[in-house]
Amino acid sequence: MDALSDPGLVRTPSPVVSAAQPAPAQKSRGRQTSTGWSRSGCLTCKRRRKGCDKAKPSCNNCLKQGRKCEGYGSIWVEPLGPSAQVFKVEGPKRRRLSASSPSTSYYDPWLEPQRSPGSPTPPGWSVPTPPQDLNEDAEIEIVSPTLEMGDHRFDALAMTPRPHGNISHLSGHESHYLQYHMEEGSRLLANLESDGNPLRSILIPRALSSPLLMKAVCAVSALHLANRSHGLGAQTAAADFYGGTLRGIRTALVERSTDLLPDDAMLAVGLLCKYEIVRGSVTQWSVHLDALQRLLVSRGGFASMDRDAAGFLRGLFVYAHSMAQITSRKRITSADVSPVDDDIGISQLDIYIGYTEELLKTCGRISRLQFLKDDISALRLAVASINETLTNWSYASARCITPPGLTAANLTRLQVVAECFRDAAFIHLHSILERIITQQDDFHDVASINNSNNTTPSHLLNQLGTLISTPKTTAVHRCLSRVESLHLDHHCEYSALTFPLFIAGCESTTAVQREVVTQSLNKLQDNFGIGNVRRAQDLLASLWKRRDEGSPDGTSNHVHWLDVLEELGWELILA
Structure with missing residues (x-):
C-alpha cells in the first residue's frame, strides 16, 4: 500500500522500550487474562473485544463481571432498506404531546423550515434540523473484520x-x-x-x-x-x-x-x-x-x-x-x-463523468421524448436528431484536460466504459419509444391528428425504429459482450457500468443475457461497495419475475421497468 502524502497520517508504531529505561510499574490491579478474542464468542465479548470462554447459555466472563451475556447470535446487521429514512425523530423524553402533535415522524432535513430567533431564513430555503437523539461526541465501538x-x-x-x-x-x-x-x-x-x-x-x-x-x-x-x-x-x-x-x-x-x-x-x-x-x-x-x-x-x-x-x-x-x-x-x-x-x-477529465457527458445529457433528451407523445411529427424529428448525435459521438470530441498521472490503460478503460454508455443510450431510446407508443391510451386520436388513420401502434413503432441506426437487440448484445470481455476488478473506471448493465438487463430476453448482467453487477457490488448496485439488482429481479409470470390470459407480459419503479415508489439513481 502506498504511503500517505501527509506526514501526519501514519500508522502508530509499536512502542519500543529502551534497555536503559526502567520497566513500567505494574498496576495493583492486573489485567484480566482470558482466551483470545474470536468470532465465535458471545456478542457481549465481541463488542468489548474481550476473550470469551464460550460457556452456554451464558459465558462465565460476563457472569463474573455482572454483565448481561447477549448470547451467541450474529454480530453483523443487515443494511438499511433502500427506502428507509436514516433517522426517526421523536419528541423529547418526558414531554407530553398535545393531541394534535404527532408522536413520531420521519426526518426530511430540507422540507420543514426552522428559524432561529432573530435569524431570517433566505427566501425559498428550508433549514435542516438534525435528530435530537444523536450524540455527536458519542463513543462508537468499531468492529474490526x-x-x-x-x-x-x-x-x-x-x-x-x-x-x-x-x-x-x-x-x-x-x-x-x-x-x-x-x-x-x-x-x-x-x-x-x-x-x-x-x-x-x-x-x-x-x-x-x-x-x-x-x-x-x-x-x-x-x-x-x-x-x-x-x-x-x-x-x-x-x-x-x-x-x-x-x-x-x-x-x-x-x-x-x-x-x-x-x-x-x-x-x-x-x-x-x-x-x-x-x-x-x-x-x-x-x-x-x-x-x-x-x-x-x-x-x-x-x-x-x-x-x-x-x-x-x-x-x-x-x-x-x-x-x-x-x-x-x-x-x-x-x-x-x-x-x-x-x-x-475547459476542465480536467472528470472523475465521475469521464468521456460520457454528452451521452449522459443525450439520455436526458431521450427521457424527455414523452412530452412529444401527442405530436408524432415532432417525435420523429427528435428521434432522428438523437440518433444522429449517438451515431456521430466520439470520446475524442470531449473538450477536457487530461490530468497528470493517468496511464494509457486508464484512458482505454474510460473509452470502453463510454462505448458501453452509447450502447445503453441506444437501448434507452428504443425502450422509451416502446413505452410511449404502446401505452398511448388515445393513440387513434393522435394518429388521426397526424393524418395517420391507418397506422397501428406496432406499425408506428417500426417506423420510428427505422430512424435508429442500431437495433435494440444489437445494442444489448454489443453492450453485454463488451462487459463480459472485461475483468471487473478493482479498476474503478468500471464502477460506472451500473447504468449500462441495468438498462441492458431491462431489455434482456434470454437466460444467458440475464446471467451476464447478474454476475457483472455482483462483481461491481463486491469490488466497489456502492449500495445503489443492490437496488439495480432488486429492481431487475422484480422485473424479470413479472415478465416470466406472464399476463393472466397466458400471453407474455412485457411490463416496462419504469412501471415497476412507479409501483415500488422508488426514485432510483444509478450514479
Missing part, C-alpha cells in the same frame, strides 16, 4: 493514524475514517483514479480545516467501509457523522442567511447526496440533490465558487442529475436546459 482488498489484506482497526501536526485536532474516529478514505475509499468511490484524485487532493486539505466538511467526508467513508465489511460500528459511525453534517449545514444556513454559503458547506451538501447513493437509498438522495441545486442557483452557478471546488462539485452534480432524469419521472422537465449554470470553461 479483515477485508480482502486487492493483493493485500486490510485490517479495519490497524489503520488508525497517530494524531500529529495539523491533524492533532481530529478525534480518533475522524482519523480512522479519514485514513480509510485516503487509502481505499477515495479510489473506489470515483470512476477514475489519478494522482490528483479530487476526493483526496481537494476534499482532504479542505476537510482538515473545516469540521463540517470533515464530518461529511467521514460519513461517506464510514458508510463505504460498512458496505464492504458489514460492520455494525462503521454503520453507527456513518449515521453519527451524517447527523453531525446536517447540524453543521443548519448552522451555516442560519448564520449566513443573507450571505453565500461557504464552499466547504456546498461540498458537504454534495457529499450528503453521495452518502445516500453509497447507501443505496431510493428517496433521500433526491432531497439532497434538490438542496444542492437550489444552493447553486441562489449563488449564480459554479462560477461563484473556487475553481477547484466548482470543478469537483460540477462533475458530481451533472452526473447525478443526468442519471436521475433516466429513472425518476419527477426529475424530467420539458426544458432541454440545465437547471444550474454549469459552464466553468
Whole structure:
C-alpha cells in the first residue's frame, strides 16, 4: 500500500522500550487474562473485544463481571432498506404531546423550515434540523473484520493514524475514517483514479480545516467501509457523522442567511447526496440533490465558487442529475436546459463523468421524448436528431484536460466504459419509444391528428425504429459482450457500468443475457461497495419475475421497468 502524502497520517508504531529505561510499574490491579478474542464468542465479548470462554447459555466472563451475556447470535446487521429514512425523530423524553402533535415522524432535513430567533431564513430555503437523539461526541465501538482488498489484506482497526501536526485536532474516529478514505475509499468511490484524485487532493486539505466538511467526508467513508465489511460500528459511525453534517449545514444556513454559503458547506451538501447513493437509498438522495441545486442557483452557478471546488462539485452534480432524469419521472422537465449554470470553461477529465457527458445529457433528451407523445411529427424529428448525435459521438470530441498521472490503460478503460454508455443510450431510446407508443391510451386520436388513420401502434413503432441506426437487440448484445470481455476488478473506471448493465438487463430476453448482467453487477457490488448496485439488482429481479409470470390470459407480459419503479415508489439513481 502506498504511503500517505501527509506526514501526519501514519500508522502508530509499536512502542519500543529502551534497555536503559526502567520497566513500567505494574498496576495493583492486573489485567484480566482470558482466551483470545474470536468470532465465535458471545456478542457481549465481541463488542468489548474481550476473550470469551464460550460457556452456554451464558459465558462465565460476563457472569463474573455482572454483565448481561447477549448470547451467541450474529454480530453483523443487515443494511438499511433502500427506502428507509436514516433517522426517526421523536419528541423529547418526558414531554407530553398535545393531541394534535404527532408522536413520531420521519426526518426530511430540507422540507420543514426552522428559524432561529432573530435569524431570517433566505427566501425559498428550508433549514435542516438534525435528530435530537444523536450524540455527536458519542463513543462508537468499531468492529474490526479483515477485508480482502486487492493483493493485500486490510485490517479495519490497524489503520488508525497517530494524531500529529495539523491533524492533532481530529478525534480518533475522524482519523480512522479519514485514513480509510485516503487509502481505499477515495479510489473506489470515483470512476477514475489519478494522482490528483479530487476526493483526496481537494476534499482532504479542505476537510482538515473545516469540521463540517470533515464530518461529511467521514460519513461517506464510514458508510463505504460498512458496505464492504458489514460492520455494525462503521454503520453507527456513518449515521453519527451524517447527523453531525446536517447540524453543521443548519448552522451555516442560519448564520449566513443573507450571505453565500461557504464552499466547504456546498461540498458537504454534495457529499450528503453521495452518502445516500453509497447507501443505496431510493428517496433521500433526491432531497439532497434538490438542496444542492437550489444552493447553486441562489449563488449564480459554479462560477461563484473556487475553481477547484466548482470543478469537483460540477462533475458530481451533472452526473447525478443526468442519471436521475433516466429513472425518476419527477426529475424530467420539458426544458432541454440545465437547471444550474454549469459552464466553468475547459476542465480536467472528470472523475465521475469521464468521456460520457454528452451521452449522459443525450439520455436526458431521450427521457424527455414523452412530452412529444401527442405530436408524432415532432417525435420523429427528435428521434432522428438523437440518433444522429449517438451515431456521430466520439470520446475524442470531449473538450477536457487530461490530468497528470493517468496511464494509457486508464484512458482505454474510460473509452470502453463510454462505448458501453452509447450502447445503453441506444437501448434507452428504443425502450422509451416502446413505452410511449404502446401505452398511448388515445393513440387513434393522435394518429388521426397526424393524418395517420391507418397506422397501428406496432406499425408506428417500426417506423420510428427505422430512424435508429442500431437495433435494440444489437445494442444489448454489443453492450453485454463488451462487459463480459472485461475483468471487473478493482479498476474503478468500471464502477460506472451500473447504468449500462441495468438498462441492458431491462431489455434482456434470454437466460444467458440475464446471467451476464447478474454476475457483472455482483462483481461491481463486491469490488466497489456502492449500495445503489443492490437496488439495480432488486429492481431487475422484480422485473424479470413479472415478465416470466406472464399476463393472466397466458400471453407474455412485457411490463416496462419504469412501471415497476412507479409501483415500488422508488426514485432510483444509478450514479
